[in-house]
Amino acid sequence: SQTIHQWPATLVQPVGSPLSLECTVEGTSNPNLYWYRQAAGRGLQLLFYSVGIGQISSEVPQNLSASRPQDRQFILSSKKLLLSDSGFYLCAGARDVPYEQYFGPGTRLTVT
Amino acid sequence: QKEVEQNSGPLSVPEGAIASLNCTYSDRGSQSFFWYRQYSGKSPELIMFIYSNGDKEDGRFTAQLNKASQYVSLLIRDSQPSDSATYLCAVNMGGNNRLAFGKGNQVVVIP
Numbered sequence: 001s002q003t004i005h006q007w008p009a010t011l012v013q014p015v016g017s018p019l020s021l022e023c024t025v026e027g028t029s030n031p032n033l034y035w036y037r038q039a040a041g042r043g044l045q046l047l048f049y050s051v052g053i054g055q056i057s058s059e060v061p062q063n064l065s066a067s068r069p070q071d072r073q074f075i076l077s078s079k080k081l082l083l084s085d086s087g088f089y090l091c092a093g094a095r096d097v098p099y100e101q102y103f104g105p106g107t108r109l110t111v112t
Numbered sequence: 113q114k115e116v117e118q119n120s121g122p123l124s125v126p127e128g129a130i131a132s133l134n135c136t137y138s139d140r141g142s143q144s145f146f147w148y149r150q151y152s153g154k155s156p157e158l159i160m161f162i163y164s165n166g167d168k169e170d171g172r173f174t175a176q177l178n179k180a181s182q183y184v185s186l187l188i189r190d191s192q193p194s195d196s197a198t199y200l201c202a203v204n205m206g207g208n209n210r211l212a213f214g215k216g217n218q219v220v221v222i223p
Contacts, residue, residue: 034210046211101202
């Protein structure tokens with residue numbers, strides 16, 4: 001079974017600073033990968049998903065971007081953080097029918 | 113219409129009782145349905161999935177799917193305090209296997 005790793009676990013960043021969150025997958029190859037954000041008291045918002053190296057689909061236009069430089073690596077970035085970027089960022093992976101998604105432990109980002 | 117809707121919560125149940133959670137979805141072509149449990153401050157963990165009409169049982173959990181009425185439910189039998197969490201319903205919306213999530217239902221099991 002696959003394991004999703006994320007780091008860091010928590011992050012406090014000032015407004016306007018850059019961001020880089022990393023997600024790696026262990027135990028499977030060629031997974032679909034997803035970035036979600038969960039704001040306090042709210043549901044999961046899909047930000048990006050990828051079906052392969054270099055293939056990124058954006059769900060929500062914003063100041064975030066994603067990249068997939070390797071099969072089992074998915075990176076979420078921003079050049080300049082906004083206060084509204086605060087939240088719980090989750091990476092998930094899916095492989096094989098019925099493509100159930102497994103989540104990493106998440107990164108809690110606070111933008112100050 | 114929202115893609116996936118869950119009843120507003122929270123749901124309080126006494127220990128040992130049955131907790132019942134419902135979820136409706138808008139895409140009639142949806143094929144796979146998932147229930148996740150999320151403890152406060154933690155990431156969601158998959159409880160079970162279902163893709164055929166009817167019931168699917170896994171331990172104390174039963175998922176029920178009715179595609180004609182476009183709803184899926186989760187029953188938690190013999191509820192325990194450790195079941196206190198938010199339960200997320202997710203539906204496969206097709207394409208590259210994206211999941212649409214409901215906002216979740218908080219369940220509180222009272223000892």
